[in-house]
Amino acid sequence: MNNEEKTLVLIKPDGVKRGLIGQIIARIEQRGLKIVSLEMVWARPEQVDNHYPKSREWIERIGQKTAENYEKYGLDLKKELGLEDPYQIGLEVRKWLIEYMTSGPMVKAVVSGNHAIEMIRQLAGSTMPAQAQIGTIRGDFSIDDAARANREKRAIRNIIHASETPEEAANELNLWASAEDVFDYHLPAEEVM
DSSP, rough: OOOOOEEEEOOOOOHHTTHHHHHHHHHHHHTTTTEEEEEOOOOHHHHHHHOOOOOHHHHHHHHHHHHHHHHHHTOOOHHHHSSOHHHHHHHHHHHHHHHHHHHOOEEEEEEEEEHHHHHHHHHHHHHGGSSSSSHHHHHHHHHHHHHHHHHHSSSSOSEEEEEESOOOOOOHHHOOOOOGGOOOOOOOGGGTT
16 A cells, blocks of 8 residues: 655754754655655745645644643733733734745645655654654754744744644745745665565
């Protein structure tokens, strides 16, 4: 059974500015996955706006996660943000994400391989750096935390974006990658992996 997939990886502005591009690409390739498209870009706000879901459900979910982080770290949500409604909080966080993803150049990559979506998610580690296992990209390279990001009213700097589901990967690939920029090729190692 062939479980060949393509997925999107974005090395976020903090990963680029910290000089981690080579190490991240190396980890992907060492895992046996192929980079089939690679480009440095400086995203426009409208690109990132289209990247993040706009559904009320998604926005409320990130708002609720943010409220839970405020509570977990003993921060006063109303005092810090002036907001309590999960949807309004989610809109604010979404704005922070757009600002973060457009704050500098990123590297976009299309990655191909068996179970590529799941493999990249495992390599990336938890989106919350403090919860990311050592040995993952975020666990080894990101030291940011939710409480600090929330106090500074910004997105968490967590190095890398990786599509979460096949549907998300398809949407993101459609948004970020042109078919003519994706190249399929054979790796000799594929015969033994």
